[in-house]
Amino acid sequence: MDFLSIVVPCFNEEESIGIFFKEIEKVLAGYDYEIIFINDGSSDNTLKNIKDIANENSSVKYISFSRNFGKESAIYAGLKNASGDLICVMDADLQHPPNLLPEMLETISNGDYDVVAARRISRKGEPKFKSFFSHQYYKIFNRISEMNLVEGATDYRVMTRQVVNSVLELNEFNRFSKGLFQWVGFDTKWIAYENVERVAGETTWSFWGLLKYSIEGIVAFTTAPLSISTLLGSIFSIVAFIYMIFIITKNLLYSDPVQGFATIMCAILLLGGIQLLSIGVLGKYLEKTYLETKNRPIFIVKESNIDDM
The missing domain is CATH 3.90.550.10 (Spore Coat Polysaccharide Biosynthesis Protein SpsA; Chain A)
Known part of the structure; x- marks a missing residue:
């Protein structure tokens, strides 16, 4: 036995x-x-x-x-x-x-x-x-x-x-x-x-x-959270670029002044939150690397x- x-x-x-x-x-x-x-x-x-x-x-x-x-x-x-x-x-x-x-x-x-x-x-x-x-x-x-x-x-x-x-x-x-x-x-x-x-x-x-x-x-x-952070960053960068083109075109063709303080603030807070979240995810992986290299x-x-x- x-x-x-x-x-x-x-x-x-x-x-x-x-x-x-x-x-x-x-x-x-x-x-x-x-x-x-x-x-x-x-x-x-x-x-x-x-x-x-x-x-x-x-x-x-x-x-x-x-x-x-x-x-x-x-x-x-x-x-x-x-x-x-x-x-x-x-x-x-x-x-x-x-x-x-x-x-x-x-x-x-x-x-x-x-x-x-x-x-x-x-x-x-x-x-x-x-x-x-x-x-x-x-x-x-x-x-x-x-x-x-x-x-x-x-x-x-x-x-x-x-x-x-x-x-x-x-x-x-x-x-x-x-x-x-x-x-x-x-x-x-x-x-x-x-x-x-x-x-x-x-x-x-x-x-x-x-x-x-x-x-x-x-x-x-x-490492999927890192990939998700990269994907979110890419998506919002594309959306921001498209929106920028839309605003410029609208202003040139129709002389329409840019308005919407609340919209801008929401966009800033949203993007800022995503950036902080991405930094936090990256920091978590760096934390693990840091602890491993100490070899305690x-x-x-x-x-x-x-x-x-």
Whole structure:
């Protein structure tokens, strides 16, 4: 039986850790596995609870960051330190149902797939506006990007060692794991499940946090916004030139004085807004380039019980 590593990013999950571990023990009884908790700079008792479990169970490992580096960095750290033949990424709040694991492991063990991933087919319990924007995001992303994201795709997946090694070769600072998992390719089996609400605590993802995260994903995997800015600039330049010819011709032929202060102001504000938007899009890509050239570490470990960190 293949050795399984379970990577669990944690940020302020003190209420969920114990419940999560009990569920994993129950579901994976008889399996050979390790659990790697990554404490992403939690401000509550998450690390203490992880240590308590690790002291009683040799299969539990942990990595604690010096501060909050984000879930993407936590996933990368876990994958980098996982020693299993199969590696699973899942959340500690049980929104990624542990009872799917046996089916996922059985499917990948058959050898027909390199990745077995879970996707939500419903968003029961979420605000409707959040579900609407999520649906629209996938549509927009897949339309402007050369790579397609499966709607409802989650980070919850079991991967072979070959797949994980391929993901680790992508050591970019600005990470969007859903896109990276998709970008490396490999044969993937999708398992559908109904949305599950958190077992305890409150989500740390706000609407604006998710919006920012979605923008990061678009910038990381497509330059379409830059092309759109160029297209808009070209269109309005042509329109402005045609309108200029119209005004000059009208004045020469009919001696009609140019009027319309309100129209001019609207045009100035519209074009000014488009220019600022285009500069903002360009600035976003320059920001990513700037951060990459700094070559800073993706995470910094404060303490861990994993040897040779």
